[in-house]
Amino acid sequence: MTNSAPSSSSIFGTNLVAMVTPMQPDGTIDRSGFDALLVHLLSTGCDGVVVGGTTGEAPTLTSHEMSELITQARVHSNHALRVIAGVGTNDTAAGTDMARSAAAAGADALLISAPHYSRPTQAGIAAHIVDIAGAGGLPVMVYDVPARTGIAIEQATLIELSRHPSIRAVKDAKGDLYEAMTVMASTELAYYCGVDELALPYLCCGATGLVSVTGNAVADRYAEMIEAVRTGDLDRANAVQRALLPLTDAVMRTTQGAIMAKAALVRIGVLSGATVRRPLLESSTTDLRRLDAALCATGIDQESRSVDIPVRLA
Template sequence: MTTHPAAPPLGRTLCAMITPFTPSGTLDLDGAQHLARHLVANGCDGLVLSGTTGESPTTSDAEKSDLVRAVREAIGDRAKIVTGVGTPDTRHTAELAREAEKAGADGLLVVAPYYSRPPQEAIEAHFREIADAGGLPLMVYDVPARTGTRIAPETLLRLAEHPGIIAVKDCSQDFLGAQKVLSRTALAYYAGCDEHNLALYAVGGTGYVSTVANVIPNHLRAVLDAFDAGDTARAARLQQRATPLIEAVMSAGLPGTVTAKALMNALGLPAGPVRRPLQPADRGTAEALLSLHADLLGT
């Protein structure tokens, strides 16, 4: 039987939850509570709010805090809440970190400062300042395709020395770099790209922060459960069965938020529209996603 930490501090099967909006585009807190309860009841032991999938660039500071409070009220202590506070501005990010703590979050998701493309020394200083800003543990979010800046493995090795920096959401597409940091630190490593969920777990990762878990939370958890039970062949089969849907949601030319919300709306889950500048998926895309989802679940 494969061994992984029994209770990772921020969870193991985390959903990068979409942010539900009403038809008019306002924050749908009732929908967020309903969705959070649904995800936790169906295999998620953690929820990541206000990340990329949660459309954080287009939600206000107040909306981010309101979302944490509403989800905490809905799920109690049944799952961890990690909330995105990353901005290009260190001072602003530190303010959001303190507000997230007041709102009831368990941890912070902090992306590398984007647009300004700071050097590695400045990136390291940024994360250290956010980790010192309050009492919540920090998950470093490495997604250079969106930020324009890679968090180098050497920088992560140094950041791992800070007691408040405990985890990484890895969207680097550098599997060797991830393994290098895994082998030399105690950082909890989470796959941030669904195609890597099993692969990263198999080399010692902690779990995933998954966009696709919005629509197949039980199936993705079953992949890790099978691996932990020692049935690696079943884990591989389950991961492979999910691949067509993962590709359609994450790599079909549209942002994952757009495709996830299209499928969720078709399934009757709280989602609503995306906020501009994003545009909704067309009917054909939604129907194709629904068909793949039905094929996966055998319905």
């Protein structure tokens, strides 16, 4: 008997990008910039986006803004991108409301992290995720990011969560490859690398795909890497990874990924501004010099990648 359930790659995609949220100089959402970014991501091989995740500055988005962005991504990408809504919170009741709103706004799936700050037990983490998953009625990607939540989702908890019919995948920002391989071997959970620096190792260890920050600017490079691994061309995949190292370092290890990804998108002509909301601050001159050097070292011609981008995707 064959399994008729849709594959995780068809639900979530393989080359996902944690989208930044473009903003006007006054801090309001830049709707045309959001559309421009969608055009850019589609044209560079992205097949799924996380809206309102860490890179999208979720802590400073209102519920209304979040719903509008999900709908905009759904409608203006003409259903060509899977839209995964970030619903990370430390309040389970609020998380269930967020999940329902995301589903109503047109999200394809949910990204649910462990509750931050509260530091519940592993049983509490599992209950939190299951409650939110049940409320949304959508496929779920569990987000394991202890550097931000303050608590890791343990291997046994991930295996327990895998038994829930809606929980289909893990975005792993923990960076423990051995644990990831163990969970993949013990469950049907699809793994997505959430650590840009480790994209190639995760793919080689069996990850279904990536959820990248640097991909805001260079999703095409990640598409090439994924294809190279899929076809067994590891020399090519390694060459792509090595070429990306300077830019990955500049985006992920300078200040914050959201800050540097926006700066990179301005540098390559996709966005007109790199405004972020407090408590984040825009890139300093020193950081921008480092980013420019990385773009050059990575072989990205800033001028040639700048294009006229329509305000709407018709």
